[in-house]
Structure formats: structure tokens, C-alpha cells
Amino acid sequence: MNELALVNHKLAGDRVIPMNCPKNFDKFTPGMPDTIIIHYTAGRDALSSAEYLRKDDIKASAHLIIGRNGEIYQLVDFNTVAWHAGESQYAGRTFFNRYSIGIELDNAGRLEKVGTEFQAWFGKKYQQNDALLAVHRNESHPTWWHTYTPEQIEACRQVCDLLIKSPAYSISSILGHEEIAPGRKTDPGPAFPLDKFRSMLLFQNRTDEPIQLAMEGKVVNADLLNIRQDPSIEAKKVAQPLKTGTEVTVLEEKNGWYRVETKITGWVSKGYIETKQ
Template sequence: MDNTVLRISNEHLLLGDKVEQLPCRKNTVKFAPGMPDTIVLHYTAGRDGRSAAEYLCKDTVKASAHLVIDRNGTVFQLVPFDTVAWHAGKSQWKGRAGLNNYAIGIEIDNAGILTRSGTAYTSWFGRKYAEDEVMEATHRNESQKRYWHLYNEQQILLVEAVCELLMDGYPAIKEILGHDEISPGRKQDPGPAFPLDKIRQRLLNDRDEDSAPVNNLSGKVRVPYLNIRRLPALGANKVAQSLPEGTDLTIFEEYNGWYRVKTEIEGWVAGRYVDIENDFPDYNKDIH
């Protein structure tokens, strides 16, 4: 998923071409220092993303979320990322209760559990789905197979891109969980149709393996101008004006083709545009 059009503002808002802000005024309490450190994924079990977002924004509804991701790729933000939302309810994980206080909540537009009737599959709200929109699977907390509404590829890639951006913007985030994991028996979302384990592997395990210190090597910018960013991501804000060719760099860390460097300032630059003394992998993507 190309997430170059997405970024997080200094006001903790997601910005992008298909991002809509629907302020949820009822949520005003800020996260404690050092939080959030977790992302919790949910499905809406509703008709569409917009109606779910508008419902969660109502003052009379005792639930909310930070984001709702529609099937058409629109992302609705209800609550800033520095503010507690009401998405987890009664929940527990690794000895901590009340995950609202620690987690960003992302709702994904999906009907959830379906009931089969002949060749049609029906949601709790009466909408029917064709067979190619459904999978039969056993939930991780259950023993019997049921029918589940499929997520589309655009949603899955967008959820992964947003999670990665949140991890870059809030480095304390080390967990990506399903609602069904923090409230087992009470909740089933995001369900077996969502590839949560694969996304965790790519974003958490592989990410940790990709990052490594590089022992304060020296380098020089080898292109006319090189962007220096706050985080190792295309969507991250620049920390200063672009560095001119020949700028001396001290390199502290390598992550997935990016170098954390220091000149007069400190930030991240695309590694393929830096000449250094030691050999590093050849990064082929134009990411400066």
C-alpha cells in the first residue's frame, strides 16, 4: 500500500486525500504520558463506514473510535490520536485492564458474522451477500465454523499502512491486537477474515529484525538535495530544509533502507542517497 499521501499532523490528526475528519466532541481526556502503546482493531458490524462513523460520533452513544476505515478506502477520523476513545470496553491484556487508556482503536467497515440461507448470506441488519463475499472459518476463540464477511484488499492494505504510520508517529506502540483478544468470549472482531497475524508479523516481528545500530559511521549526501525526516517513513514530516550535496553525516542507525543521521540536526534520510565507508544493501526504491 502506497501511504505517501498519508501523514500525521502536529495536532495528532491523520491527513490525506481520502481522510475525513468527523470530530467526536464527547472524547476530551488525553492519554497519559507514554501512551498510546497499542493498536486495537475492530469491525463495525454495520452497513457502511460512514454510517458507523456518524453513529459513533453521537453524544448519546457510549462508544467511539479513533478511525473508521470504509470499504471504498475513505478513512474517517473521530478522535485525535493523543485522546482516549471508547472502543475497547471491558478488556484486559497482559495484566492491564481497560485498554481504552492505552490503545488507539481502528474500526474497519465489515458486516461481521453472517447467516446462510440457501445461496445467500445475511447480516444481522438484513443485508444479503453473495458467496464470493463470504468465508467459512473457525474463530480463534471458538470451535465451530461460521460464516464471515470478507474484507477487501484495499481495506487490508490501508489498515496495514495506517498501523505502520501510527507506529512511526508513536514509537511506544509495540502491540497490534484484535478486540477478540482483549475481550475473548464477549467480542469476535475483527474475526478470521482479517489477516491479523500476518500483519503483526510484518509490522512487529520483521520490523524489529530490520532495525540495527551502525556504530557512528561517517557519510556524505551524494545527490543535489536530500530530505531529512522526523521518522523513517515517506509520510513523516521533514525536520529541516533539504540537505545539499556533500553534507557530512554521522550515521547512528539503519532501518529498512533509512539512516538515522546527525549533522547540525538529527533525523532520518533515505540510505541509497548517502555515500558511506562500509557496504550496505542496494536500496532500489526512489524514496528520498
């Protein structure tokens, strides 16, 4: 991905598309912003979400909207308060707009399984490749979620990294909208690696590496575990079954299956994979 830079509270780079959002003009108070809030748009595509959020008569906005190819629309300068958090509360603070930069990622949000497809609230249907079955941090049962793209995650990581390192801001936390408005909001949801962002960008073990979804140090705990071409019991086996104790790296999770890498790569039922002792 091309380099991004920060110039006068704006992002600069080949993938940045500046958009004017004149309704937001209040500057942050000194020492702010110190938080980044991650959102999904629950929209059809990045451009339509950006066009919507910049409208004069819409009482919502965000600093950035990151598209699925890693393109970045900037609506509001980083030293200016945007309207993304709404009624919100976390760690003794309320109304997070005044403390935070809001980053929206183009993502449909929660999906409903309809036959073999996955439907967003606005009617658009997605295929199984773009859907993840997972339990939201504020809920107890798994539901379907639209996945994010690696390009989007990497663009978001680069932006967060720039903002954290910039002396112009004092960013010390990254939160999801779902954490500051639980019950009211579910974004960015379980498909976004929020905990990984925090651990990789904010703490002592911070790194400039891309954030992978891979998990290492896992082993097979079944006697013999079939490894398949696709995440389905009907899918073709790609090799002899994996034996107990075989070490694997988990590359991806989908529908109760892991795509794992050992000497070969394939899908296994995730219930038979555990962390190496």
C-alpha cells in the same frame, strides 16, 4: 493508494475524512498509547458507523473507521482516549481504552447462510464472493464471515505503519478486540489477517510491502487434483488435473477451496494442498 501523513495527531491525505467527536477529550497519559486495537463495525457502511459512533448519547467511539474503498473517517485525535475497547483484559491489563488506539473497519461481521446468500445480523444480504467460511480463534467450528477488501487492509496497514513509526507514540502491539474481550467480542474475526499484521509490522522481519493474503511453498498432495474456474465441484475445469508435488501459491481461500496459481490460476479443494517439506 495515495500517501497518508500524520499531522498534529490527525491523519492527512486525500482519503481522510475528518469528523468531529467532541464527547472524547481526555488525553492519554505519558507513554500511551502503546497498542492498536483492531475492530469491525458490524455495520451497514462506514459513513453510517462513523455517524453513529460520533453521537453524543452513544457511549462508544473509535479513532478511525476505514471504509471498503480505503476511505478513512477520523473521529478522535490519536493523543485522545476514545471509547472502543469496553471491558477488556489482556496480559495483566484491564480497560484498554487508556492504552490504545481503536481502528474500526467497515465489515458486517459474522454472516448466516440463508439459501445461497449470506445474511448479516442487521438483515443485509451478501453474495458468496463476500463470505468466508473460517474458524474464529476463540471458537472450534467454522462459521461464515464477511470478507475485508484489499483496499481496506492496505489502508489499515498504512495507518498502523505510520503510528508504529511515529515518535509521538510508543506502539508495540496490535491486538484484536476478540483478544482483549474474548467471549464478549468476535471482531475483527478470522477474515482479518491479524497475525500477519503483527508479524509484518512489529517484528524483525517487518516490511513495507502490502499485506497479501497469498501463501507460497504449498504443494498438491493428491494423485490428480482438478483445478476449476470457481470454488465448486460443478465449476468448469480450467486445465488438466494438477499432479502430486505440483508447487502452487495460494491466493485466496473460500468455502474449503483455495484459488491457486501455478502456470495457470484456478480453484482446488484445499484438503489436497499441504506445505512443502
